[in-house]
Amino acid sequence: MKTINIQTPLSTDILQHLTAGDFITISGTIYTARDRAHKTIAELVAQQKPLPIDFTNTVIYYAGPSPTPPGLPVGAIGPTTSYRMDAYTDIMLSLGVRMFIGKGWRSQAVKQLLVTHKAVYCATFGGAAAYLAQCVVDAQIVGFEEFGPEAIYKLTVEKFPVIVINDIYGGDLYADVQ
Amino acid sequence: MRTISQQELYSAVADLVIKANFNLPDHVYQALCTMHATEQKPLAKETIHILIQNTRIAAQKHIPLCQDCGAVIVFLQIGTGVIIDGNPIDVIHNAVADTYKKYYLRPSIVQDPLFERKNTGTNTPAFVHTDIVPGNSVTITVYLKGGGSENMTSLKMFTPTAKIEEIIDYIVTAVQQAGPNPCPPLFLGIGIGGTADVAMLNAKKAVLQKEPHPQKEYRALEEEILQRCNQTGIGPLGFGGTHTVGIVRIKEAPTHIATLPVALNLNCHSLRYRSIVI
Numbered sequence: 001m002k003t004i005n006i007q008t009p010l011s012t013d014i015l016q017h018l019t020a021g022d023f024i025t026i027s028g029t030i031y032t033a034r035d036r037a038h039k040t041i042a043e044l045v046a047q048q049k050p051l052p053i054d055f056t057n058t059v060i061y062y063a064g065p066s067p068t069p070p071g072l073p074v075g076a077i078g079p080t081t082s083y084r085m086d087a088y089t090d091i092m093l094s095l096g097v098r099m100f101i102g103k104g105w106r107s108q109a110v111k112q113l114l115v116t117h118k119a120v121y122c123a124t125f126g127g128a129a130a131y132l133a134q135c136v137v138d139a140q141i142v143g144f145e146e147f148g149p150e151a152i153y154k155l156t157v158e159k160f161p162v163i164v165i166n167d168i169y170g171g172d173l174y175a176d177v178q
Numbered sequence: 179m180r181t182i183s184q185q186e187l188y189s190a191v192a193d194l195v196i197k198a199n200f201n202l203p204d205h206v207y208q209a210l211c212t213m214h215a216t217e218q219k220p221l222a223k224e225t226i227h228i229l230i231q232n233t234r235i236a237a238q239k240h241i242p243l244c245q246d247c248g249a250v251i252v253f254l255q256i257g258t259g260v261i262i263d264g265n266p267i268d269v270i271h272n273a274v275a276d277t278y279k280k281y282y283l284r285p286s287i288v289q290d291p292l293f294e295r296k297n298t299g300t301n302t303p304a305f306v307h308t309d310i311v312p313g314n315s316v317t318i319t320v321y322l323k324g325g326g327s328e329n330m331t332s333l334k335m336f337t338p339t340a341k342i343e344e345i346i347d348y349i350v351t352a353v354q355q356a357g358p359n360p361c362p363p364l365f366l367g368i369g370i371g372g373t374a375d376v377a378m379l380n381a382k383k384a385v386l387q388k389e390p391h392p393q394k395e396y397r398a399l400e401e402e403i404l405q406r407c408n409q410t411g412i413g414p415l416g417f418g419g420t421h422t423v424g425i426v427r428i429k430e431a432p433t434h435i436a437t438l439p440v441a442l443n444l445n446c447h448s449l450r451y452r453s454i455v456i
Binding site for chain 2: 063069
């Protein structure tokens with residue numbers, strides 16, 4: 001299939017070329033965060049305490065990898081279901097996140113926020129966790145190590161495949177297909 | 179009476195946990211290949227191709243099929259002519275804990291569901307269901323269920339006079355509402371009858387049945403539900419296509435004159451389980 005490769009950090013120029021339904025690959029740096037990381041980030045923001053990383057222009061991947069076996073950069077690393085992070089998306093966008101990667105529906109409120117903040121929601125291949133691990137060349141824990149698989153990992157990825165679900169113009173692949 | 183040692187049970191469970199995490203059962207793999215061959219939409223076809231590649235990488239490189247290595251559900255069918263030495267539940271938990279650690283499988287179980295939600299770190303407890311059956315052997319099934327698809331589970335208590343069409347509509351609607359969330363193409367287990375809890379358990383057991391239902395009315399219903407679900411357009415991982423559901427299996431049970439429970443187990447495309455008779 002025809003794919004577009006994009007490089008992090010993301011800019012508005014890159015994001016405005018993405019349309020719902022596009023098959024793109026990402027190279028560069030992305031960060032994992034799932035339920036507990038989001039909850040904790042929201043608490044830290046509310047308390048005006050420092051965050052483990054600067055989220056400006058970042059890509060957040062909703063994922064909690066399996067433990068890293070010896071000799072590999074990371075374990076299995078597919079997406080988790082995104083709607084559980086809907087309640088925290090406003091905060092993450094305010095912190096500067098430009099793209100989220102996960103799987104499954106987003107709420108109407110999140111879709112509106114994506115348009116407002118000119119950010120993109122992509123899905124990657126749920127349940128293809130061994131396949132996706134092949135696109136990760138390095139993984140380092142950079143926050144909340146005590147959360148185990150729910151820690152924030154900094155991933156260096158090479159042609160990590162995703163499908164654009166919600167673009168900055170309000171396009172919605174999931175809605176289009178049903 | 180025949181005695182099964184703790185070591186024999188431990189080894190069997192450990193082996194099933196390993197196989198279930200790294201190797202898709204043959205018939206599930208074949209179902210993916212059939213869907214790949216018949217899918218028309220390019221993105222859907224490519225998606226199934228990636229899922230097939232994933233199974234090969236998992237098996238060859240010993241990386242789990244999914245990072246969500248599941249809640250471990252164990253079905254034990256214990257023959258009346260068998261004595262298991264010691265407490266089989268303790269043996270199962272030890273086998274699961276040791277194997278998850280040794281093979282770098284993700285622990286995903288928290289001890290308290292509501293307040294602390296602290297990961298037990300061992301992926302135990304496993305959830306063990308026991309049936310007593312005739313014979314002098316034990317059948318063990320290890321079934322891994324991911325949280326994303328488990329969250330899409332559904333139960334509806336119909337009235338006994340409900341039309342079949344209403345039940346089909348309910349199931350298709352549940353699949354549509356779940357959409358991309360449970361990682362389609364789905365393997366759909368449906369429990370009908372019993373009490374609410376029995377229907378739910380049968381929905382789990384149903385999805386593990388390799389063959390269609392032996393009774394032709396139920397078999398026709400499985401086929402009709404499959405076709406209706408595949409007209410939704412959801413497709414593989416919700417990216418659009420004709421394969422939203424791969425297989426539908428029903429397991430029915432006697433029920434009360436006033437009730438007609440219908441339970442849905444939406445399993446993702448990565449239907450991970452293994453059985454052995456010892």
